[in-house]
Amino acid sequence: MTIKEIAEAAGVSTATVSRVLNNSDKVQGKTAERVLEVVEKLNYRPDHVARRMRVKTTNSLVFGLVITDIENPFFANVAKGVESVAFKNKHVLMICNTNEDPEKEKFFLNSMLSEKVSGVILVPTTGNAEFYDKLVSDGFPLVLVDRHPKGLNVDTVAINNEEGGYKAVKRLVDLGHTRIGIINGIKGLSNAEERFHGYKKALNEAGVPIIDELITYGNYVESGGRKATEALLTINEPPTAIFSTNNLMTLGCLKELYKRKISIPDDIALIGFDDSTWAEALIPPLTTVKQPGYELGVNAAELLIKRLNNPHSSIMNIVLNTELVIRNSCGGLKP
Amino acid sequence: MTIKEIAEAAGVSTATVSRVLNNSDKVQGKTAERVLEVVEKLNYRPDHVARRMRVKTTNSLVFGLVITDIENPFFANVAKGVESVAFKNKHVLMICNTNEDPEKEKFFLNSMLSEKVSGVILVPTTGNAEFYDKLVSDGFPLVLVDRHPKGLNVDTVAINNEEGGYKAVKRLVDLGHTRIGIINGIKGLSNAEERFHGYKKALNEAGVPIIDELITYGNYVESGGRKATEALLTINEPPTAIFSTNNLMTLGCLKELYKRKISIPDDIALIGFDDSTWAEALIPPLTTVKQPGYELGVNAAELLIKRLNNPHSSIMNIVLNTELVIRNSCGGLKP
DNA sequence: AAGTAAATTGTAATCGTTTACAGTCACAAA
């Protein structure tokens, strides 16, 4: 079913059909009606592929979204935010999942470029910075979310990770802890390093020494969180509190603690980063730094649209704030 | 950067470049090398849009995936399974999120058809059955996952929901419960009804009467689970065990129980459906019926590929089994 | 009635590939 068949059936030219379909230009009311009737009757569906080939604008009706882990509820939130904006703009989403693999990421970005998406929202891994740079300088609409490779002049939407880390650790310090273990994310990722900065800042401010033994890395995955927890618990003088810097590692940590029958918050205090939907269902409910994942996605999508409408406006870097959600996994709550 | 420019730069025709790029046909080694060098040097990226327009096959390098809730870890699992197969086949995924809204679903399906995806994997909502039917009879490659509208002759991959529900409730019955509340999913959805069948079957087999008061509906969302739990707890003689038929409703249930300081498994037993990553981190860890979400996705994608390669082979309905994961939320475990 | 501007519609080129078909070339056989 093509525009040509519609044209024939309605006794007009393809140009007229196209005009009616894009309800642009001036077509006589009667003619438009007749065409629309035929369109309806023949159940015609426009071919976006053909359209996109002809129309050189960025108007492809598809946005790309590249995330690192679709199974992490945080990124699911982000995706939902992006989706809601995309849908409002009649766009559809091409979502890819890199698993933090730079090669996969490159493949997906190339695929999306080949598919001529309008633009891409990307949670960057490490190692492809020059590639992004080339895309941006070629004028391709790209928005980075959640992470910001150093020295890159590109639109970004991220959260204030340092402040988030600071808040979390300050809370622990305020409750009297001085041996505070941290489970860090992936080395070299901006958000991981910033959260770590926040940790150090809070300790420094309180005059608490920073002890190497208490600094572990869990690479943002559950098994990493578990191993890191194990490491923290088996040192000479284990921490009295743990700051886990993402939700999956928190899960690993919880499981390890449960296995060892170490109870929260009595034996150890635990504070997480990222408020997942299950955080409140834990016993005790988890105190955590809440990241606005959905808003991150919404803002990224809106920024992308802004960029599309105005390719030469200056680069924007949006930073959203976190919120400390105090529940009971660090104690300190009135009963 | 088009194939034409490559052709000029390499001093050959566009046909030759195309042949080299699709490493088909016989092109002289030297020529191919020269072309590839130019491709490399000029950083050429094929235009899939143009390609797809010319090539009428189903070979579009894009699969569609329509799910109902990207924030539900179960569907994230499914998506990941689909993704892994897609990636192996150098395909990229167009993912849409219907939120159980039939209108949105229709819009997305139309979009995907317009984008000429190779085929679609769909978690169907209610109400668009005739639409699917038309697609399938038009020869469009469609695979349904997780749910199966009645009377539709279409490829499906689902789990054995009735057996899953049966296993869960049997476990409760075996532990001596006779007042077992159920929090059902969305009325009219095959998987919800099948799980409910399993519930009734287990009770009937044990000679336990089925009591209307104990049957509630939570529509597969957290708030629904919460309200349903509230309803169950405020009847005259509350249940001693609850079967929650999906993960989000289980979360709602847990929160309601926590609020009311009802402890698991001492005051009430709880069994869930769908083993989320957090289920094991709960205290006590959640006993649940595990659905193989990832495998569901893998199988759906493979079925889709099979369908693409062989459009006229007979319709397949794949059913995967569940597994009862016994933890401690129903009690009955040796300490 | 003729002329003119405005409104509507049609013609045909174009987007970047793929591919049927045709053409070229080298070399072996007659």
Added chain:
DNA sequence: TTTGTGACTGTAAACGATTACAATTTACTT
């Protein structure tokens, strides 16, 4: 030398839409 045969390579026509430009019709003025 001519002819036939592969092995390559090139030419040009699609694919389905959009749109500049041309053509036609309509409406209005004088």
